[in-house]
Amino acid sequence: MPRDYDPKAALLSINTIKTLAMDAVQKANSGHPGTPMGLAEIAFEIWTGYLRYDPKDPHWAGRDRFVLSNGHASMLLYSMLHLAGFDLPMSELENFRQWDSKTPGHPESHITAGVETTTGPLGQGVGNAVGFALAAKLMEARFGEPFKDVHVYAIAGDGDLMEGVSGEASSLAGHLGLNNLVLFYDDNRITIEGETSLAYSEDAGKRYEAYGWFVQHIDGHDRGQIRAALERARAEKERPSFIVARTHIANGAPTAHDTAEAHGAPLGEEEIAATKKALGWDYPKFTVPDEVRALFAQRAGDNTKERQAWDARYASWRKENDARAKELDAFLAKAVPADLYEQLLKALPEKEDATRNISNAIQQTVAKLVPSLIGGSADLAPSTKTLIKGSAGVSRGDFTGRNLHFGIREHGMGAVANGMALFGGIIPYGATFLIFSDYMRPSVRLSALMEQQCIWIFTHDSVLLGEDGPTHQPVEQYFALRLxxxxxxxxxxxxxxxxxAWALAMDRRHGPTAFALSRQKLPKIARDADFDPKSVLRGLYTVQEATGGKPDLILVASGSELHLATGARERLEKAGRKVRVVSAFSLEQFEKQDASYRESILPRGVKKVSIEAGRSEPWRAILGEDSLNLGIDRFGASAPDKVLAQKFGLTIDSVTETIQRWL
Incomplete structure (x- = not known):
């Protein structure tokens, strides 16, 4: 059982959380004060009685994780981090929502120590929490003691539960029986537009029971009920826990209590003064009373003892498990062989094939060399070709495998994978068709914002996937992701x-990589004799140089259209042109190169043609107004791939003829 704090000091601490939220939002004249006020009791009980953390070592591997999915209530988290002793001084709370502060409008994990994940887009935090809990299970299954008893505590609001991503992730959590996950539902029944009854009338508790969660209902302002619910959740061994906490937004405010206005606007000086008077608060703005400092110092002492006990168990484990300890060190470091690319080049598949099949063959080598690689597909592994061979699937009660079955849940898959990456040690991948990257775009965007090493494997990357037709054929997705x-x-x-692609993705420690792989077979590309394979990693590189001097025409193509460029070059050179072929492997990597390299590949004053089976307009901005941009500026069609290639001009004959007419 957690420590019993002096009731007066506990109440004063809860009121401190409320007043810090009111003061910060009012000073910024921007923010959401009501929800932090309504959640003060729950946050207090989690942080002072259950959450295991060390503010001096925010990345301690044995810590619990806290996720505020309703990230608009960020002042709740910032207040807790300040009180708990993290590197978040009062000056940062006073600088809430200002330029270059550690207290941005929504929590950002790469900015503020103690913030485990970037939340704000509603529902994402729930998915991240599931990812944290799953990662803890995966790590415990591999290494045992260091990750035993790691819990994830999360808070979500009405908006989180209405967004579909939370449902997808919660369904998976129930299926896998993630009993180390405790999710509080802040049932304050208020959204921006008014009462939730305007658009929301379901029984969330029953929904989570159907997902396979252990569900409890409590008064979210009753500390005794909160603590009892947490005890029962901690004792639950088969299911994740969902605690429906009936709360009141802006709890304690005389007129803002239970109002939609308290959700996303400052309370105003008069209402704050009245609220503080009702709370018996007689301190200046941004004050933490000595009694509150003392209470959190007690909690710090308890956490120090917990950390010391964990350190002792960990040291003993390392002594008894020398080989596994070295494996753990490499795992946590996400160690990748320095010569990974060279090893992959030595093991390249010989036959012509679809890049999805080639990728799977290469993935097997990567998986052997990098144990941190764990992931799966949204029920599409037979099509995306992303299973790690020789490894089991992850299932309820057995987390030793490396193949995750996310089900038909792209949105949830992305959020869960982000949580796994944030946990540490795991390099997650998630796979689906490129067209369905739209379903998971918010998660992909957040992986980039949070600077997380996630690998997003998208297959069926063009209209040439064939008969499935325009609903499944991507044309705008290349640049949608490039943006x-x-x-x-x-x-x-x-x-x-x-x-x-695999070498690049495994080397990118501070950002995600997205693959676009073909369904159809592609021919091998003939490159010049002096070609250096490392040049591919620079994004754009010369595949075939012009014969007989400087080029008077440059063909730039990506993916399955590169062979069209090499084929057209051969014919154009026979017609007297000097043609260079450039592969647009990755525009982002090319942008990172120095100006001299970029100019050497795409020199000014030379006519240029882009060839890509997607929207053509963005290429004009890259290659210049006088360029020819061959692509597809309409939706696709249902037909065999060879027919589509003819109809859309994606043949060597058609490309060559179009270029000749343009010239």
Missing amino acids: IPNLVFVRPADALETAA
Whole structure:
């Protein structure tokens, strides 16, 4: 059982959480004060009685995880981090929502120590929490003691539960029986537009019972009920726990109590003064009373003892498990062989094939060399070709495998994979068709924002997937993904470029990589004799140089269209042109190169043609107004791939003729 704190000090602590939220939002004249006020009691009980953390070592491997999925209530988290002793001084709370502060409008994990994940897009935090809990199970199954008894505590609001991503992730959590996950539902029945009854009338508890969760109902302002619910949740051994906490937004405010206005706007000086008076609060703004400091110092002492006990168990485990301890060190470091690319090049598949098949063959080598690689597909592994051979599937009660079955839940898959990456040690991958990257785009975007090493494997990457038709044929998705900052999008043309894609993804420690792989077979690309495979990693590189001097025409193509460029080059050179072929393996990698390299590949004053089976307009911005941009600026169609290639001009004959007419 947790420590029994002095009731007066506990109440004063809860009121401190409320007043810090009111003061910070009012000073910023922006923010959400009501929800932190309504959740103060729950946060207090979690942080002072159950959450295991060390503010001096925010990344301690044995810590519990806390996720505030309703990230608009960020002042709740910032207040707890400040009180708990993390590197978040009062000056940062006073600088809430301001430029370059550690207290942005929504919590950001790469900015603020103690923030486990970036939340704000509703529902994502629930998915991240599931990912944390799953990662803890995966790590415990591999290494035992260091990750035993790691719990995840999360809070979600009405908006989180209405967003579909939370349902997808919660369904998976129930299926896997993640009993180390405790999710509080802040049932305050208020959204921006008014009462939730405007659009929401389901019984969330019954829904989570159907998901396979252990469900409890409590008064979210009753500390005794909160603690009892947490005790029961901790004792539950088969299911994740869902605690429906009836709360009141802006709890304690005389007129803002239970109002939609308290959700997303400052309370105002008069209401704050009245609230503080009702709470018996007689301190200046941004004050933490000495009694509250003393209470959290007690909690710090308890956490120090817990950390010391964990350290002792960990030291004993390392002594008794020397080989596994070394494996754990490598796992946590996400160790990748320095010569991974060279090893992959030596093991390239010989036959012509679809890049999805080639990728799977290469993936097996990566998996042997990098145990941290764990992932799966949204029920599409037979099509995306992403199973790790020789490894079991992860299932309820057995987390030793490396193949995750996410079910038909792309949105949830992305959020769960992000949580796994954030947990540490795991390099997760998630796979689906490229067209369904739209379903998981918010998660992909957040992986880039949070600077997490996730691998997003998208297959069936063009209209040439064939008869499935325009609902499944991506045309705008290439540039939709390329527009996401810090995401590297790669579209390999053959086995060599697919190896480069894996090497690049495994080396990117501070950002995700997205693969676009073909369903159809692709021919091998003939490259010049002096070609250096490392040049592929620079994003754009010369595949075939012009014969007889400087080029007067440059053909730039990506993925399955690169062979069209090499085929057209041969014919154009016979007609007297000097043609260079450039592979657009990754535009993002190319942008990172120095200006001299970029100019050497795409020199100014030379006519250029882009060839890609997607939207053509963005290429004009890359290659210049006088370029020819061959692509598909409409939705696809249902027909065999060879017919589609003819109809959309994606043949060597058609490409060559179009270029000749343009010239």
